Amino acid sequence: MKTLAATGKYTSLVVAGLVALVPLVVIVFTALKTSQEYATSGPLDPPRSPTLANFVTAFTDAQMASAFVNTTIILVVSVIGTIVIGTMTAYALDRFRFRFKKIVVALFLLATLVPGVTTQVATFQVINSLGVYNTRLAPILLFMGTDIVSIYIFVQFMRSIPVSLDEAAALDGANHFTIYRRIIFPLLRPAIATVVIVKGIAIYNEFYIPFLYMPSRDLGVISTSLFRFRGPLGTQWEILSAGALIVIIPTLVVFLALQRHIYNGLSAGATK
Protein backbone atom coordinates (compact mmCIF):
# COMPACT_ATOMS: atom_id res chain seq x y z
CA MET A 1 0.00 0.00 0.00
CA LYS A 2 2.70 2.39 1.02
CA THR A 3 4.88 1.69 -2.02
CA LEU A 4 1.82 2.01 -4.25
CA ALA A 5 1.12 5.46 -2.84
CA ALA A 6 4.76 6.44 -3.23
CA THR A 7 4.79 5.23 -6.84
CA GLY A 8 1.69 7.24 -7.60
CA LYS A 9 3.15 10.29 -5.96
CA TYR A 10 6.47 10.17 -7.84
CA THR A 11 4.77 9.28 -11.12
CA SER A 12 2.51 12.31 -10.84
CA LEU A 13 5.46 14.53 -9.97
CA VAL A 14 7.51 13.28 -12.91
CA VAL A 15 4.58 13.69 -15.30
CA ALA A 16 3.94 17.24 -14.05
CA GLY A 17 7.65 17.99 -14.33
CA LEU A 18 7.65 16.78 -17.92
CA VAL A 19 4.58 18.85 -18.75
CA ALA A 20 6.33 21.90 -17.33
CA LEU A 21 9.66 21.23 -19.04
CA VAL A 22 8.99 19.57 -22.41
CA PRO A 23 7.59 22.70 -24.12
CA LEU A 24 10.69 24.61 -23.00
CA VAL A 25 13.22 21.90 -23.82
CA VAL A 26 11.78 21.62 -27.32
CA ILE A 27 12.33 25.35 -27.78
CA VAL A 28 15.95 24.91 -26.67
CA PHE A 29 16.39 22.08 -29.22
CA THR A 30 14.84 24.18 -31.98
CA ALA A 31 16.95 27.24 -31.19
CA LEU A 32 20.14 25.16 -31.53
CA LYS A 33 19.31 23.79 -34.99
CA THR A 34 20.28 25.23 -38.36
CA SER A 35 17.38 26.08 -40.65
CA GLN A 36 18.04 22.98 -42.78
CA GLU A 37 18.09 20.74 -39.76
CA TYR A 38 14.93 22.39 -38.43
CA ALA A 39 13.19 21.69 -41.72
CA THR A 40 14.21 18.04 -41.79
CA SER A 41 13.87 16.97 -38.15
CA GLY A 42 10.97 16.59 -35.75
CA PRO A 43 10.51 18.96 -32.79
CA LEU A 44 11.49 16.29 -30.27
CA ASP A 45 14.76 15.34 -31.99
CA PRO A 46 17.77 16.84 -30.23
CA PRO A 47 20.04 18.95 -32.47
CA ARG A 48 22.80 16.92 -34.15
CA SER A 49 25.36 19.70 -34.37
CA PRO A 50 24.23 22.50 -32.04
CA THR A 51 24.83 26.04 -33.29
CA LEU A 52 24.50 29.38 -31.53
CA ALA A 53 24.02 31.27 -34.82
CA ASN A 54 20.27 31.71 -34.24
CA PHE A 55 20.94 33.48 -30.95
CA VAL A 56 23.24 35.97 -32.68
CA THR A 57 20.67 36.57 -35.44
CA ALA A 58 17.82 36.98 -32.97
CA PHE A 59 19.82 39.25 -30.69
CA THR A 60 20.79 41.66 -33.48
CA ASP A 61 17.62 41.51 -35.59
CA ALA A 62 15.24 41.93 -32.68
CA GLN A 63 17.37 44.85 -31.37
CA MET A 64 17.69 43.02 -28.08
CA ALA A 65 20.61 45.15 -26.93
CA SER A 66 18.55 48.33 -26.94
CA ALA A 67 15.59 46.39 -25.56
CA PHE A 68 17.60 45.31 -22.52
CA VAL A 69 18.83 48.89 -22.03
CA ASN A 70 15.28 50.26 -22.18
CA THR A 71 13.94 47.57 -19.86
CA THR A 72 16.75 48.20 -17.40
CA ILE A 73 16.23 51.98 -17.35
CA ILE A 74 12.48 51.63 -16.86
CA LEU A 75 12.92 48.87 -14.30
CA VAL A 76 15.49 50.69 -12.16
CA VAL A 77 13.71 54.04 -12.15
CA SER A 78 10.28 52.51 -11.51
CA VAL A 79 11.51 50.24 -8.72
CA ILE A 80 13.32 53.08 -6.95
CA GLY A 81 10.26 55.27 -7.38
CA THR A 82 7.97 52.55 -6.06
CA ILE A 83 10.14 52.09 -2.99
CA VAL A 84 10.28 55.80 -2.17
CA ILE A 85 6.56 56.27 -2.76
CA GLY A 86 5.56 53.05 -1.03
CA THR A 87 7.66 53.64 2.09
CA MET A 88 6.51 57.26 2.39
CA THR A 89 2.87 56.25 2.08
CA ALA A 90 3.28 53.41 4.54
CA TYR A 91 5.05 55.72 7.02
CA ALA A 92 2.29 58.32 6.81
CA LEU A 93 -0.49 55.73 7.12
CA ASP A 94 1.05 53.68 9.90
CA ARG A 95 2.64 56.35 12.10
CA PHE A 96 0.24 59.28 11.96
CA ARG A 97 -3.33 59.95 12.87
CA PHE A 98 -4.84 62.66 10.79
CA ARG A 99 -8.08 63.90 9.41
CA PHE A 100 -9.47 62.04 6.38
CA LYS A 101 -7.10 59.16 7.05
CA LYS A 102 -9.91 56.64 6.61
CA ILE A 103 -10.73 58.15 3.22
CA VAL A 104 -7.09 58.02 2.12
CA VAL A 105 -6.79 54.38 3.18
CA ALA A 106 -10.02 53.56 1.37
CA LEU A 107 -8.72 55.27 -1.78
CA PHE A 108 -5.60 53.11 -1.77
CA LEU A 109 -7.54 49.92 -0.99
CA LEU A 110 -10.22 50.48 -3.59
CA ALA A 111 -7.55 51.05 -6.21
CA THR A 112 -6.31 47.44 -5.81
CA LEU A 113 -9.62 46.27 -7.21
CA VAL A 114 -9.44 48.28 -10.42
CA PRO A 115 -8.07 45.90 -13.06
CA GLY A 116 -5.26 47.77 -14.77
CA VAL A 117 -5.73 46.54 -18.32
CA THR A 118 -9.32 47.72 -18.63
CA THR A 119 -8.81 51.26 -17.48
CA GLN A 120 -6.16 51.71 -20.18
CA VAL A 121 -9.06 52.89 -22.34
CA ALA A 122 -9.11 56.06 -20.25
CA THR A 123 -5.56 56.05 -18.88
CA PHE A 124 -4.38 56.50 -22.45
CA GLN A 125 -5.99 59.96 -22.55
CA VAL A 126 -4.31 60.92 -19.27
CA ILE A 127 -0.87 59.85 -20.52
CA ASN A 128 -1.50 61.69 -23.76
CA SER A 129 -2.52 64.92 -22.10
CA LEU A 130 0.56 64.80 -19.84
CA GLY A 131 2.63 64.77 -23.03
CA VAL A 132 4.56 61.62 -22.07
CA TYR A 133 3.09 59.35 -24.76
CA ASN A 134 5.85 57.45 -26.57
CA THR A 135 8.46 58.24 -23.93
CA ARG A 136 9.98 56.03 -21.24
CA LEU A 137 8.27 58.23 -18.69
CA ALA A 138 4.84 56.78 -19.58
CA PRO A 139 5.48 53.24 -18.28
CA ILE A 140 7.60 54.59 -15.43
CA LEU A 141 4.77 56.78 -14.18
CA LEU A 142 2.25 53.98 -14.56
CA PHE A 143 4.44 51.43 -12.76
CA MET A 144 5.06 53.87 -9.92
CA GLY A 145 1.58 55.29 -9.69
CA THR A 146 -0.48 52.17 -9.49
CA ASP A 147 1.40 49.83 -7.22
CA ILE A 148 -0.73 49.38 -4.16
CA VAL A 149 0.60 45.93 -3.33
CA SER A 150 4.03 47.35 -2.46
CA ILE A 151 2.44 49.88 -0.14
CA TYR A 152 0.62 47.05 1.54
CA ILE A 153 3.83 45.05 1.99
CA PHE A 154 5.52 48.08 3.53
CA VAL A 155 2.63 48.80 5.92
CA GLN A 156 2.60 45.17 7.06
CA PHE A 157 6.29 45.24 7.72
CA MET A 158 6.30 48.67 9.37
CA ARG A 159 3.88 47.44 12.02
CA SER A 160 6.64 45.16 13.28
CA ILE A 161 8.98 48.13 13.81
CA PRO A 162 8.35 49.35 17.37
CA VAL A 163 7.02 52.89 17.67
CA SER A 164 9.33 53.35 20.65
CA LEU A 165 12.22 53.66 18.19
CA ASP A 166 10.53 56.65 16.56
CA GLU A 167 9.83 58.12 19.97
CA ALA A 168 13.39 57.73 21.15
CA ALA A 169 14.63 59.45 18.02
CA ALA A 170 12.07 62.23 18.43
CA LEU A 171 13.31 62.81 21.98
CA ASP A 172 16.81 63.15 20.55
CA GLY A 173 15.48 65.94 18.38
CA ALA A 174 14.91 64.06 15.13
CA ASN A 175 12.11 65.41 12.99
CA HIS A 176 9.68 63.20 11.08
CA PHE A 177 11.66 63.24 7.91
CA THR A 178 14.83 62.23 9.74
CA ILE A 179 12.93 59.45 11.50
CA TYR A 180 11.65 58.19 8.16
CA ARG A 181 15.03 58.53 6.48
CA ARG A 182 17.34 57.26 9.25
CA ILE A 183 15.23 54.81 11.22
CA ILE A 184 12.25 53.50 9.32
CA PHE A 185 13.74 53.27 5.84
CA PRO A 186 16.84 51.22 6.84
CA LEU A 187 14.75 48.87 8.98
CA LEU A 188 12.43 48.22 6.07
CA ARG A 189 15.26 46.59 4.12
CA PRO A 190 13.72 43.07 4.03
CA ALA A 191 10.42 44.49 2.77
CA ILE A 192 12.32 46.55 0.20
CA ALA A 193 14.07 43.39 -1.01
CA THR A 194 10.67 41.74 -1.41
CA VAL A 195 9.30 44.66 -3.39
CA VAL A 196 12.40 44.82 -5.60
CA ILE A 197 11.96 41.15 -6.50
CA VAL A 198 8.20 41.13 -7.02
CA LYS A 199 8.13 44.45 -8.85
CA GLY A 200 11.27 43.69 -10.84
CA ILE A 201 9.81 40.45 -12.21
CA ALA A 202 6.50 42.15 -12.99
CA ILE A 203 8.15 45.01 -14.90
CA TYR A 204 10.54 42.73 -16.78
CA ASN A 205 7.55 40.70 -17.94
CA GLU A 206 5.10 43.53 -18.55
CA PHE A 207 3.86 43.58 -22.10
CA TYR A 208 0.79 45.71 -22.60
CA ILE A 209 1.85 49.01 -21.02
CA PRO A 210 5.01 49.38 -23.12
CA PHE A 211 3.13 48.00 -26.14
CA LEU A 212 0.43 50.64 -25.85
CA TYR A 213 2.43 53.65 -24.71
CA MET A 214 5.76 53.22 -26.52
CA PRO A 215 5.03 52.25 -30.13
CA SER A 216 8.37 53.67 -31.30
CA ARG A 217 10.81 50.88 -32.22
CA ASP A 218 13.72 52.61 -30.51
CA LEU A 219 11.81 52.39 -27.26
CA GLY A 220 11.18 48.66 -27.47
CA VAL A 221 11.51 46.77 -24.20
CA ILE A 222 12.22 43.05 -24.19
CA SER A 223 8.51 42.08 -24.33
CA THR A 224 7.61 44.39 -27.18
CA SER A 225 10.82 43.76 -29.14
CA LEU A 226 10.20 40.03 -28.98
CA PHE A 227 6.54 40.54 -29.92
CA ARG A 228 7.38 42.67 -32.97
CA PHE A 229 10.09 40.21 -33.96
CA ARG A 230 7.45 37.63 -34.81
CA GLY A 231 5.87 39.65 -37.60
CA PRO A 232 8.59 39.54 -40.28
CA LEU A 233 9.78 36.05 -39.38
CA GLY A 234 6.48 34.24 -39.40
CA THR A 235 7.53 30.63 -39.24
CA GLN A 236 11.32 30.75 -38.83
CA TRP A 237 10.99 28.93 -35.57
CA GLU A 238 14.69 28.28 -35.02
CA ILE A 239 15.25 32.07 -34.78
CA LEU A 240 12.04 32.85 -32.91
CA SER A 241 12.91 30.14 -30.36
CA ALA A 242 16.32 31.70 -29.85
CA GLY A 243 14.63 35.07 -29.32
CA ALA A 244 12.29 33.61 -26.70
CA LEU A 245 15.24 31.98 -24.93
CA ILE A 246 17.19 35.26 -24.86
CA VAL A 247 14.29 36.63 -22.83
CA ILE A 248 13.86 33.51 -20.64
CA ILE A 249 17.52 32.93 -19.71
CA PRO A 250 17.94 36.05 -17.51
CA THR A 251 14.77 35.03 -15.65
CA LEU A 252 16.19 31.54 -15.11
CA VAL A 253 19.47 32.94 -13.78
CA VAL A 254 17.67 35.28 -11.38
CA PHE A 255 15.37 32.47 -10.29
CA LEU A 256 18.24 30.09 -9.55
CA ALA A 257 20.08 32.79 -7.61
CA LEU A 258 17.15 34.11 -5.59
CA GLN A 259 14.76 31.14 -5.31
CA ARG A 260 13.98 31.45 -1.63
CA HIS A 261 13.46 35.21 -1.80
CA ILE A 262 11.17 34.86 -4.79
CA TYR A 263 8.95 32.29 -3.07
CA ASN A 264 8.72 34.40 0.07
CA GLY A 265 8.20 37.61 -1.85
CA LEU A 266 5.30 36.19 -3.84
CA SER A 267 3.66 34.83 -0.73
CA ALA A 268 3.91 38.28 0.84
CA GLY A 269 2.65 40.06 -2.25
CA ALA A 270 -0.04 37.81 -3.59
CA THR A 271 -2.34 37.77 -0.61
CA LYS A 272 -2.63 41.57 -0.89
Next chain:
Amino acid sequence: MTAVPVVAAASPRRRARLPRPGAAGRRRSRAATRGGWRITPWLFLGVPLALLITFTYVPVANMVAYSFTDWNGVSKVKEPVGLANYVEFFTRPELFRVFFVSLYYLAASVIQMALALYFATILSFSTRFKSLFKGVLFFPYLINGVAVSFVFLFFFQPGGTLDSVLGLFGAPQESLPQWLGNPDIINFSLAGTSVWRYMGLNFVLFLGAIQSIPAGIYEAAELDGATRWHQFRYIIAPSIRPIISLSFILAVSGSLAVFEIPFIMTDGANGSTTFVIQTVKLAFENNKVGLASAMAVVLLLIILLLTWLQRLLVPEEEVDLA
Protein backbone atom coordinates in the same frame (compact mmCIF):
# COMPACT_ATOMS: atom_id res chain seq x y z
CA MET B 1 10.46 67.63 0.87
CA THR B 2 12.93 70.10 2.34
CA ALA B 3 10.01 71.84 4.00
CA VAL B 4 9.24 68.91 6.24
CA PRO B 5 11.80 69.39 9.01
CA VAL B 6 10.85 73.02 9.69
CA VAL B 7 7.26 72.24 10.53
CA ALA B 8 7.83 68.89 12.08
CA ALA B 9 10.93 69.68 14.11
CA ALA B 10 9.30 70.53 17.40
CA SER B 11 6.30 68.28 17.15
CA PRO B 12 6.32 65.34 19.54
CA ARG B 13 5.06 61.95 18.40
CA ARG B 14 1.36 61.65 17.99
CA ARG B 15 1.05 59.08 20.71
CA ALA B 16 2.89 61.26 23.23
CA ARG B 17 -0.19 63.24 24.17
CA LEU B 18 0.50 63.79 27.83
CA PRO B 19 0.75 67.45 28.75
CA ARG B 20 4.34 68.50 29.17
CA PRO B 21 5.60 70.44 32.14
CA GLY B 22 6.45 74.12 31.66
CA ALA B 23 3.69 76.43 30.53
CA ALA B 24 5.65 78.34 27.90
CA GLY B 25 7.12 75.25 26.43
CA ARG B 26 3.72 73.62 26.38
CA ARG B 27 2.08 76.43 24.52
CA ARG B 28 4.78 76.48 21.89
CA SER B 29 4.95 72.77 21.44
CA ARG B 30 1.17 72.49 21.21
CA ALA B 31 0.98 75.03 18.46
CA ALA B 32 3.77 73.26 16.65
CA THR B 33 2.09 69.94 17.29
CA ARG B 34 -1.11 71.03 15.68
CA GLY B 35 0.71 72.38 12.65
CA GLY B 36 2.91 69.31 12.50
CA TRP B 37 0.02 66.94 12.90
CA ARG B 38 -1.96 68.48 10.19
CA ILE B 39 0.72 68.92 7.60
CA THR B 40 3.39 66.28 8.14
CA PRO B 41 1.47 63.20 6.95
CA TRP B 42 0.28 65.11 3.90
CA LEU B 43 3.87 65.98 2.99
CA PHE B 44 4.60 62.26 2.87
CA LEU B 45 1.36 61.48 1.08
CA GLY B 46 1.38 64.29 -1.47
CA VAL B 47 3.22 62.60 -4.32
CA PRO B 48 1.72 59.12 -3.77
CA LEU B 49 -1.81 60.53 -3.66
CA ALA B 50 -1.22 62.66 -6.75
CA LEU B 51 -0.05 59.57 -8.66
CA LEU B 52 -2.90 57.46 -7.32
CA ILE B 53 -5.51 59.99 -8.34
CA THR B 54 -3.95 60.76 -11.72
CA PHE B 55 -3.47 57.17 -12.81
CA THR B 56 -6.35 55.37 -11.11
CA TYR B 57 -9.21 57.67 -10.18
CA VAL B 58 -9.06 60.15 -13.04
CA PRO B 59 -9.11 57.29 -15.59
CA VAL B 60 -11.96 55.53 -13.80
CA ALA B 61 -13.98 58.76 -13.62
CA ASN B 62 -13.27 59.54 -17.27
CA MET B 63 -14.12 56.00 -18.25
CA VAL B 64 -17.54 56.27 -16.62
CA ALA B 65 -18.08 59.62 -18.33
CA TYR B 66 -17.00 58.31 -21.75
CA SER B 67 -19.31 55.33 -21.41
CA PHE B 68 -22.35 57.59 -21.76
CA THR B 69 -21.03 59.20 -24.97
CA ASP B 70 -20.29 58.17 -28.53
CA TRP B 71 -16.69 59.46 -28.34
CA ASN B 72 -14.23 57.99 -30.83
CA GLY B 73 -11.11 58.88 -28.86
CA VAL B 74 -9.93 61.63 -31.21
CA SER B 75 -12.61 64.15 -32.05
CA LYS B 76 -13.37 67.20 -29.92
CA VAL B 77 -17.08 66.47 -29.63
CA LYS B 78 -18.56 63.84 -27.39
CA GLU B 79 -22.27 63.43 -27.99
CA PRO B 80 -24.13 62.08 -24.95
CA VAL B 81 -25.95 58.89 -25.87
CA GLY B 82 -27.37 57.86 -22.52
CA LEU B 83 -27.29 54.12 -21.91
CA ALA B 84 -26.97 53.21 -25.59
CA ASN B 85 -23.44 51.76 -25.18
CA TYR B 86 -24.53 49.51 -22.33
CA VAL B 87 -27.57 48.37 -24.29
CA GLU B 88 -25.37 47.65 -27.31
CA PHE B 89 -22.96 45.55 -25.25
CA PHE B 90 -25.66 43.42 -23.69
CA THR B 91 -27.67 42.95 -26.88
CA ARG B 92 -25.00 42.33 -29.54
CA PRO B 93 -24.26 38.61 -29.27
CA GLU B 94 -20.76 38.94 -30.77
CA LEU B 95 -19.86 41.33 -27.94
CA PHE B 96 -21.67 39.52 -25.18
CA ARG B 97 -20.06 36.18 -26.08
CA VAL B 98 -16.83 37.27 -24.37
CA PHE B 99 -18.50 36.11 -21.17
CA PHE B 100 -18.69 32.58 -22.57
CA VAL B 101 -15.00 32.67 -23.45
CA SER B 102 -14.18 33.51 -19.86
CA LEU B 103 -16.00 30.35 -18.75
CA TYR B 104 -13.20 28.28 -20.33
CA TYR B 105 -10.66 30.15 -18.25
CA LEU B 106 -12.82 29.85 -15.15
CA ALA B 107 -13.02 26.07 -15.59
CA ALA B 108 -9.29 26.01 -16.25
CA SER B 109 -8.55 27.90 -13.06
CA VAL B 110 -10.59 25.42 -11.03
CA ILE B 111 -8.46 22.61 -12.51
CA GLN B 112 -5.38 24.72 -11.91
CA MET B 113 -6.18 25.16 -8.23
CA ALA B 114 -6.97 21.47 -7.78
CA LEU B 115 -3.60 20.56 -9.33
CA ALA B 116 -1.83 23.19 -7.25
CA LEU B 117 -3.45 21.89 -4.08
CA TYR B 118 -2.54 18.29 -4.93
CA PHE B 119 1.11 19.07 -5.62
CA ALA B 120 1.39 21.42 -2.64
CA THR B 121 0.04 18.65 -0.40
CA ILE B 122 2.29 15.86 -1.64
CA LEU B 123 5.35 18.10 -1.61
CA SER B 124 4.64 19.19 1.94
CA PHE B 125 5.42 15.62 3.05
CA SER B 126 9.00 14.45 2.83
CA THR B 127 9.88 13.89 -0.81
CA ARG B 128 13.07 13.22 -2.74
CA PHE B 129 14.23 16.08 -4.96
CA LYS B 130 11.62 18.26 -3.28
CA SER B 131 13.13 21.62 -4.16
CA LEU B 132 13.85 20.46 -7.70
CA PHE B 133 10.20 19.54 -8.26
CA LYS B 134 9.09 22.74 -6.57
CA GLY B 135 11.32 24.82 -8.82
CA VAL B 136 10.28 23.01 -12.01
CA LEU B 137 6.57 23.36 -11.27
CA PHE B 138 6.92 27.00 -10.30
CA PHE B 139 9.32 28.34 -12.93
CA PRO B 140 6.77 28.75 -15.79
CA TYR B 141 5.06 31.45 -13.73
CA LEU B 142 8.15 33.66 -13.96
CA ILE B 143 8.51 33.50 -17.73
CA ASN B 144 7.76 36.55 -19.83
CA GLY B 145 4.27 36.35 -21.37
CA VAL B 146 5.51 36.96 -24.91
CA ALA B 147 8.05 34.14 -24.54
CA VAL B 148 5.32 31.85 -23.13
CA SER B 149 3.18 32.69 -26.14
CA PHE B 150 6.02 31.81 -28.53
CA VAL B 151 6.64 28.54 -26.71
CA PHE B 152 3.00 27.58 -27.02
CA LEU B 153 2.55 28.77 -30.59
CA PHE B 154 5.26 26.26 -31.41
CA PHE B 155 3.72 23.72 -29.05
CA PHE B 156 0.31 23.84 -30.75
CA GLN B 157 1.32 24.35 -34.37
CA PRO B 158 0.66 21.50 -36.81
CA GLY B 159 3.55 19.06 -36.48
CA GLY B 160 4.69 20.94 -33.37
CA THR B 161 5.51 19.75 -29.88
CA LEU B 162 2.05 18.49 -28.94
CA ASP B 163 1.49 16.62 -32.20
CA SER B 164 4.92 14.99 -31.93
CA VAL B 165 4.35 13.91 -28.34
CA LEU B 166 0.97 12.46 -29.26
CA GLY B 167 2.72 10.75 -32.19
CA LEU B 168 5.02 9.01 -29.70
CA PHE B 169 1.91 7.46 -28.19
CA GLY B 170 0.78 6.32 -31.61
CA ALA B 171 -1.74 9.04 -32.52
CA PRO B 172 -1.98 9.28 -36.33
CA GLN B 173 -0.85 12.79 -37.30
CA GLU B 174 -3.55 13.43 -39.89
CA SER B 175 -6.36 12.85 -37.43
CA LEU B 176 -5.05 15.46 -34.98
CA PRO B 177 -7.04 18.70 -34.84
CA GLN B 178 -5.79 22.23 -35.48
CA TRP B 179 -5.25 23.20 -31.87
CA LEU B 180 -5.33 26.93 -32.57
CA GLY B 181 -7.17 26.89 -35.89
CA ASN B 182 -10.38 25.18 -34.82
CA PRO B 183 -12.82 27.56 -33.06
CA ASP B 184 -14.21 24.64 -31.03
CA ILE B 185 -10.80 23.79 -29.61
CA ILE B 186 -8.86 27.03 -29.50
CA ASN B 187 -10.16 28.15 -26.11
CA PHE B 188 -9.24 24.81 -24.56
CA SER B 189 -5.71 25.21 -25.93
CA LEU B 190 -5.37 28.78 -24.69
CA ALA B 191 -6.90 28.04 -21.29
CA GLY B 192 -4.52 25.08 -21.02
CA THR B 193 -1.62 27.43 -21.69
CA SER B 194 -2.91 29.62 -18.92
CA VAL B 195 -2.94 26.65 -16.51
CA TRP B 196 0.66 25.85 -17.50
CA ARG B 197 1.67 29.44 -16.83
CA TYR B 198 -0.14 30.18 -13.57
CA MET B 199 -0.40 26.85 -11.73
CA GLY B 200 3.02 27.41 -10.16
CA LEU B 201 1.91 30.54 -8.37
CA ASN B 202 -1.10 28.87 -6.73
CA PHE B 203 1.08 25.90 -5.90
CA VAL B 204 3.75 27.97 -4.14
CA LEU B 205 1.14 29.97 -2.22
CA PHE B 206 -0.65 26.81 -1.07
CA LEU B 207 2.64 25.14 -0.20
CA GLY B 208 3.67 28.16 1.88
CA ALA B 209 0.36 28.03 3.75
CA ILE B 210 0.67 24.30 4.39
CA GLN B 211 4.24 24.60 5.59
CA SER B 212 3.27 27.23 8.11
CA ILE B 213 1.34 24.51 9.99
CA PRO B 214 3.51 23.39 12.93
CA ALA B 215 5.04 19.94 12.30
CA GLY B 216 4.05 18.78 15.79
CA ILE B 217 0.42 18.60 14.77
CA TYR B 218 1.14 15.97 12.11
CA GLU B 219 3.24 13.97 14.55
CA ALA B 220 0.45 14.03 17.11
CA ALA B 221 -2.07 13.00 14.46
CA GLU B 222 0.17 10.18 13.28
CA LEU B 223 0.48 8.88 16.84
CA ASP B 224 -3.30 8.87 16.96
CA GLY B 225 -3.34 6.75 13.82
CA ALA B 226 -4.39 9.41 11.29
CA THR B 227 -3.76 8.49 7.65
CA ARG B 228 -2.44 10.86 5.05
CA TRP B 229 -6.01 11.49 3.90
CA HIS B 230 -7.10 12.27 7.45
CA GLN B 231 -4.18 14.65 7.79
CA PHE B 232 -5.23 16.41 4.61
CA ARG B 233 -8.90 16.46 5.51
CA TYR B 234 -8.63 17.57 9.13
CA ILE B 235 -5.35 19.47 9.37
CA ILE B 236 -4.30 20.85 6.00
CA ALA B 237 -7.65 21.70 4.42
CA PRO B 238 -9.02 23.81 7.29
CA SER B 239 -5.83 25.78 7.76
CA ILE B 240 -5.46 26.79 4.13
CA ARG B 241 -9.11 27.56 3.50
CA PRO B 242 -8.56 31.34 3.59
CA ILE B 243 -5.88 31.28 0.89
CA ILE B 244 -7.98 28.92 -1.23
CA SER B 245 -11.06 31.10 -1.07
CA LEU B 246 -8.97 34.16 -1.83
CA SER B 247 -7.39 32.37 -4.79
CA PHE B 248 -10.79 31.33 -6.00
CA ILE B 249 -12.14 34.89 -6.04
CA LEU B 250 -8.97 36.05 -7.76
CA ALA B 251 -9.48 33.24 -10.29
CA VAL B 252 -13.00 34.40 -11.09
CA SER B 253 -12.00 38.01 -11.64
CA GLY B 254 -8.81 36.80 -13.35
CA SER B 255 -10.78 34.72 -15.84
CA LEU B 256 -12.73 37.81 -16.84
CA ALA B 257 -9.53 39.85 -17.18
CA VAL B 258 -7.62 37.32 -19.33
CA PHE B 259 -5.63 39.20 -21.90
CA GLU B 260 -1.98 38.55 -22.61
CA ILE B 261 -1.85 34.94 -23.82
CA PRO B 262 -4.76 35.07 -26.30
CA PHE B 263 -3.83 38.58 -27.45
CA ILE B 264 -0.23 37.65 -28.27
CA MET B 265 -0.88 34.12 -29.52
CA THR B 266 -3.96 34.54 -31.66
CA ASP B 267 -4.90 38.23 -31.46
CA GLY B 268 -8.39 37.11 -30.50
CA ALA B 269 -8.92 35.19 -33.75
CA ASN B 270 -11.09 32.07 -34.17
CA GLY B 271 -13.41 32.97 -31.33
CA SER B 272 -10.70 33.44 -28.72
CA THR B 273 -11.55 37.08 -28.04
CA THR B 274 -11.76 37.73 -24.32
CA PHE B 275 -13.47 40.55 -22.50
CA VAL B 276 -10.34 42.68 -22.24
CA ILE B 277 -9.20 42.00 -25.82
CA GLN B 278 -12.63 43.09 -27.05
CA THR B 279 -12.44 46.24 -24.93
CA VAL B 280 -9.00 47.37 -26.08
CA LYS B 281 -9.76 46.49 -29.70
CA LEU B 282 -12.91 48.58 -29.66
CA ALA B 283 -11.05 51.46 -28.07
CA PHE B 284 -7.77 51.47 -29.98
CA GLU B 285 -8.58 49.81 -33.31
CA ASN B 286 -12.23 50.64 -33.96
CA ASN B 287 -12.20 54.05 -32.26
CA LYS B 288 -15.23 53.18 -30.19
CA VAL B 289 -14.05 54.58 -26.90
CA GLY B 290 -17.60 55.09 -25.67
CA LEU B 291 -18.60 51.46 -26.13
CA ALA B 292 -15.23 50.19 -24.85
CA SER B 293 -15.61 52.32 -21.73
CA ALA B 294 -19.06 50.90 -21.10
CA MET B 295 -17.60 47.38 -21.27
CA ALA B 296 -14.77 48.34 -18.94
CA VAL B 297 -17.27 49.80 -16.47
CA VAL B 298 -19.28 46.57 -16.55
CA LEU B 299 -16.12 44.56 -15.86
CA LEU B 300 -15.15 46.87 -13.02
CA LEU B 301 -18.60 46.54 -11.45
CA ILE B 302 -18.48 42.74 -11.68
CA ILE B 303 -15.07 42.66 -10.02
CA LEU B 304 -16.18 45.02 -7.26
CA LEU B 305 -19.22 42.83 -6.68
CA LEU B 306 -17.09 39.67 -6.50
CA THR B 307 -14.71 41.28 -4.03
CA TRP B 308 -17.60 42.42 -1.89
CA LEU B 309 -18.96 38.85 -1.94
CA GLN B 310 -15.56 37.56 -0.92
CA ARG B 311 -15.39 39.92 2.07
CA LEU B 312 -18.87 38.78 2.98
CA LEU B 313 -18.09 35.07 2.74
CA VAL B 314 -14.60 35.07 4.20
CA PRO B 315 -14.52 37.73 6.88
CA GLU B 316 -11.31 36.38 8.45
CA GLU B 317 -9.44 37.30 5.31
CA GLU B 318 -9.60 40.90 6.43
CA VAL B 319 -7.56 43.23 4.30
CA ASP B 320 -6.88 46.46 6.08
CA LEU B 321 -4.11 48.86 5.38
CA ALA B 322 -3.86 50.80 8.58
